Amino acid sequence: MAANFWTSTQRAHWQLTRDKIADMRRGLDEEDTTKGLGLVYPLPDHKQLQLYFHNCLQRLARRLQLRQQPLATAETYLKRFYLKVSIRDTNPYLMLSTCVYLACKMEECPQHIRSVVNEARTLFQEFIPTDIAKLAECEFHLISELNSYLIVHHPYRTLMEVQVPLKLSPDEVMAAWSFLNDSYITDLILLYPPHTIAFTAIFLAVFVRPAIHTQANLNASGSTALNMGTAAGAGGSIVQPSVGQSVAVSAASNNPPNPSSARLSQISEWFAESGVEMEAIIECTQEMISLYDAWETWTDKVCRESVARLIRGRQLS
Amino acid sequence: MEDQIAKDSRACTSSAITSAMPLPPYTSKVKVLDKYHIIGFISSGTYGRVYKARSRHPGTTGEFAIKKFKPDKEGEVINYTGISQSACREMALNSELAHENVIHLHEIILEDKCIYMVFEYAEHDLLQIVHHHSHPERRLIPESTIRSILWQLLNGVSYLHQNWVMHRDLKPANIMVTAAGEVKIGDLGLARVFWKPLAALFNGDKVVVTIWYRAPELLLGSRHYTAAIDLWAVGCIFAELLALRPIFKGEEAKMDSKKTVPFQRNQMQKIIEILGTPTKERWPSITQLPEYPQMGPFKPYLSSLETWYQQVGATNKLGYELLSGLLEFDPVKRLTAQQALEHRYFTEGPKISLNAFEGSFVEYPHRRVSSDDNDIRTSSLPGTKRSGLPDDSLQPRTKRVKAGE
Numbered sequence: 001m002a003a004n005f006w007t008s009t010q011r012a013h014w015q016l017t018r019d020k021i022a023d024m025r026r027g028l029d030e031e032d033t034t035k036g037l038g039l040v041y042p043l044p045d046h047k048q049l050q051l052y053f054h055n056c057l058q059r060l061a062r063r064l065q066l067r068q069q070p071l072a073t074a075e076t077y078l079k080r081f082y083l084k085v086s087i088r089d090t091n092p093y094l095m096l097s098t099c100v101y102l103a104c105k106m107e108e109c110p111q112h113i114r115s116v117v118n119e120a121r122t123l124f125q126e127f128i129p130t131d132i133a134k135l136a137e138c139e140f141h142l143i144s145e146l147n148s149y150l151i152v153h154h155p156y157r158t159l160m161e162v163q164v165p166l167k168l169s170p171d172e173v174m175a176a177w178s179f180l181n182d183s184y185i186t187d188l189i190l191l192y193p194p195h196t197i198a199f200t201a202i203f204l205a206v207f208v209r210p211a212i213h214t215q216a217n218l219n220a221s222g223s224t225a226l227n228m229g230t231a232a233g234a235g236g237s238i239v240q241p242s243v244g245q246s247v248a249v250s251a252a253s254n255n256p257p258n259p260s261s262a263r264l265s266q267i268s269e270w271f272a273e274s275g276v277e278m279e280a281i282i283e284c285t286q287e288m289i290s291l292y293d294a295w296e297t298w299t300d301k302v303c304r305e306s307v308a309r310l311i312r313g314r315q316l317s
Numbered sequence: 318m319e320d321q322i323a324k325d326s327r328a329c330t331s332s333a334i335t336s337a338m339p340l341p342p343y344t345s346k347v348k349v350l351d352k353y354h355i356i357g358f359i360s361s362g363t364y365g366r367v368y369k370a371r372s373r374h375p376g377t378t379g380e381f382a383i384k385k386f387k388p389d390k391e392g393e394v395i396n397y398t399g400i401s402q403s404a405c406r407e408m409a410l411n412s413e414l415a416h417e418n419v420i421h422l423h424e425i426i427l428e429d430k431c432i433y434m435v436f437e438y439a440e441h442d443l444l445q446i447v448h449h450h451s452h453p454e455r456r457l458i459p460e461s462t463i464r465s466i467l468w469q470l471l472n473g474v475s476y477l478h479q480n481w482v483m484h485r486d487l488k489p490a491n492i493m494v495t496a497a498g499e500v501k502i503g504d505l506g507l508a509r510v511f512w513k514p515l516a517a518l519f520n521g522d523k524v525v526v527t528i529w530y531r532a533p534e535l536l537l538g539s540r541h542y543t544a545a546i547d548l549w550a551v552g553c554i555f556a557e558l559l560a561l562r563p564i565f566k567g568e569e570a571k572m573d574s575k576k577t578v579p580f581q582r583n584q585m586q587k588i589i590e591i592l593g594t595p596t597k598e599r600w601p602s603i604t605q606l607p608e609y610p611q612m613g614p615f616k617p618y619l620s621s622l623e624t625w626y627q628q629v630g631a632t633n634k635l636g637y638e639l640l641s642g643l644l645e646f647d648p649v650k651r652l653t654a655q656q657a658l659e660h661r662y663f664t665e666g667p668k669i670s671l672n673a674f675e676g677s678f679v680e681y682p683h684r685r686v687s688s689d690d691n692d693i694r695t696s697s698l699p700g701t702k703r704s705g706l707p708d709d710s711l712q713p714r715t716k717r718v719k720a721g722e
Contacts, residue, residue: 136397
């Protein structure tokens, strides 16, 4: 149902296990190998690509001045799509632009197809066809592979709902919000219910954040001059920088005080009462930590080059 | 940097030229004509056309209504132009929703630049039922039928609202009734999920709900309207089932050249003539609505709803109570779907049947299906969208029946 995660198509069709996801990706890779595509168009592993696509989506979202929710929906569409269709059978830049275009319609902030194409072209140049019909055709492909299940439940809503009962400080809310943004680089939205991801982000914001200050220099690329805004605004503020950047900001000022043990037990109690599985939160946390590990050494060069080679080879040759 | 990439990939493409496989265009894995036998054409609208169909699959019985969305613009060559937001909403919401009083979506086929939404088939709709009772002569709809239809309609609306979906375009033509007398709310093309920021509700679509069923807060330019707008529409539909004509049949003021949304003075006039002039006492927040200053020139009227109710031939006092609860000016005081379902109009008297036709001897005509126009694939002629002529000329009666839209 539209507002009920428990009866949603997301829960019925798009909550997968790690094994299932690995199987699906392996299946696509094997097909590519059989077709001889794997050898001709080698691609970095999917974690690298996810970082890259996230980066591209975020840049496009900023150009279109989108809020976080449509961006999160676009990220979810792209992830779902690439579990069913091989990246090598697509133009990834066109695909991710299409995800943004469709997500904007679904999140009630429609963008003209022409402006999506224009903004995408300023970012991805000749890899985006000027003919809007190409993006529109891609939309058919996308909706068809998503089985028209277009409503996505996101963790942001849970965060907004529990910030008062959990007495989260504006700082903590903002940090949790940024962790949620980063969670879309991982597979979490394919694996866990949105509230589990929200609780993980809160857990990270309140207890783990001081520990990752050392990674403040992560992801120095991209614009850091963005207005941080208040994450608590209705519907979320315009697309924000990731945790790497936001942590850098708070580290530059004052380190937040370590949470008291009273606070810790209060929040753990609240988690326990609301029936959240601590085990799931720990798994999600591990996923996030491994993301920040991978991010540390990541550069977009390899991804950019291999994607360019793929598009040129398959479409523009 | 860009230069370097370009060089690299050129080198690559020339060496890999033999294994370069250009991407094929999008083709649907499922073909609508492989799966369905088209019986004939039902109706057309701005979105496209609806056909009646039967499944070719031996295990799938029953009939279907296939709604075909045309591409937005049509020229000599039909091109992909991006799917309309209303088609997106309808696809997405119907996929999530499942309720006995909301039309069931069987599947969606995306083929050849068109979207085919395959719905369960419903033999009747409220527009046609009202029409049948008013032509050639006026015969009231049996009260058991009205109570059943209204209860089922409210049950569906309640379900939508519980799931934070506002329909926003409830009108007789969008309320289907199956041959078994089950009410099915259709056409979620304007529906919206409303857990999202309320401020955004006004953005995008400037006009919501066909004017005769449009709630007063919308007429007064409310930006923060609520699900209560659907209950106003239900009130208007209830009145129409009783009176066999729209209760507030205003003339729509068209958008001017500046594309500003005009104040619907005539529609407001029709409402006030029956319900009386809204006062600050009756509707405290009215003064904060953008178009409130427009209310100045209206002559003060007293409510004559009770007289209206008697004049149309209705006698059930509880029905009058329910109607006035639905047609309440103040959206805060208006009955919710849940409250309306618990109203004594339903709980007292004979038990509500889930078959609207139970105990009724009225024979309703079947939906008109034109079998000489059953080519679902090619009948989307260029330029049919605005005039609607090719469709209506084949279907002279369709136009009359659909006049209430």
